[in-house]
Each structure stands twice: as C-alpha cells, then as structure tokens.
Amino acid sequence: MTKSKSLPAIGQSDRDLAAMLERHEGRRAHPYRDQVGKLTIGVGRNLDDRGLSAEEIDMLLAHDIAIARAGCRALFPAFDGFGRKRQAALISMAFNLGQTRLACFRRMRAAINDGNWIGASHEALDSYWAGQVGHRAQEIATLLRSSSKPG
Numbered sequence: 001m002t003k004s005k006s007l008p009a010i011g012q013s014d015r016d017l018a019a020m021l022e023r024h025e026g027r028r029a030h031p032y033r034d035q036v037g038k039l040t041i042g043v044g045r046n047l048d049d050r051g052l053s054a055e056e057i058d059m060l061l062a063h064d065i066a067i068a069r070a071g072c073r074a075l076f077p078a079f080d081g082f083g084r085k086r087q088a089a090l091i092s093m094a095f096n097l098g099q100t101r102l103a104c105f106r107r108m109r110a111a112i113n114d115g116n117w118i119g120a121s122h123e124a125l126d127s128y129w130a131g132q133v134g135h136r137a138q139e140i141a142t143l144l145r146s147s148s149k150p151g
Contacts, residue, residue, distance in 0.1 A: 018043075064095060071099030076112055086117070089143035092136070097129065105129075112144075121145045 010018050025044030034040045039047040052060070071094040072087070073079045079087065090112075094102050103109070108123035121141035124130060130137035 065091065068092075068094035068099075071102065074099060075103055075109060078113070083146065085143045085146040089140040092140055093124070096133065096136070117144050117146075 022043050027043050028041060031039050031041045031047065034044075034046075038049065041047060068091045069087075072090045075094075076082070076090065079090070082090070090102075093105075105123065105127065108120050108127075111117070111119035111123055121144040124144060125137055125141050127137075
C-alpha cells in the first residue's frame with residue numbers, strides 16, 4: 001500500500017453543502033448508472049470519468065483487509081497465533097470470498113483448527129474456488145504449508 005496523505009474530512013463549514021449535494025445526487029453504497037449512463041457510486045461519484053484516487057484506493061484496501069482479518073479471527077480461534085504467511089493466506093481467501101463463503105470450507109477449517117496445515121492446503125486446492133482463481137490458490141496452498149513463526 002502506498003503512503004498517502006490523510007483524506008480531507010467534511011468540515012463544519014461544508015456540512016450544509018454536503019447535505020445539499022446528498023439531496024441533489026442521492027447517496028448510494030452500490031454502483032449504479034446515472035441518468036446519462038455513467039457508472040456512479042456514493043454521492044454522485046462518476047467512476048467512468050473520475051474513478052478513484054490512489055489515496056481512496058488505499059483507504060478502501062485497508063478497510064477491506066481489516067474486514068477480512070476480522071472474519072478470519074471469527075472462523076479460526078487461534079488465528080492470531082498463526083505465522084504471518086498463514087495469516088496472509090487466510091486473509092487473502094477471506095478478502096476474495098468473504099467470511100460467509102470462507103466458512104463453507106468446512107474440511108479446510110477443521111484441518112486448520114487441528115493444526116493440519118498440509119491437509120488444509122489440500123482442501124483449499126480441492127475446491128471449486130481453486131479452479132476459479134488458478135495460481136492464486138496455488139500460492140495460498142504454499143503459504144498454508146509454510147512453517148513460518150508467529151509475528
């Protein structure tokens with residue numbers, strides 16, 4: 001992640017302006033097509049023409065990593081004691097799949113919770129997901145097999 005400046009917060013002097021813009025533009029958490037067909041999100045953010053800045057991308061990534069890490073902590077009671085490589089593998093899976101779909105990897109989760117990392121890597125590879133993501137699954141399986149120390 002690149003180091004970025006802090007994004008500006010809406011100051012007190014812009015609160016009324018922000019409220020007016022929300023009334024005019026609406027506020028949407030999911031992308032939609034506006035009246036002229038432009039892909040839009042948030043409060044009138046035109047993704048087709050403006051996109052996202054590097055700082056905004058980094059902010060979204062940091063937030064999504066935190067969500068994925070929290071999902072892993074919920075699914076794997078000993079998660080904080082796993083080595084960094086194993087944590088990274090599981091966070092990558094949670095980032096890609098979400099906690100709910102990662103929870104469906106029952107045999108892999110059971111293997112991990114039993115400390116059977118070889119079995120867990122085999123279970124990750126023996127999935128529909130592995131066929132979808134290809135090399136990503138291979139890298140994750142390798143990380144699950146790693147014997148990295150915590151920390």
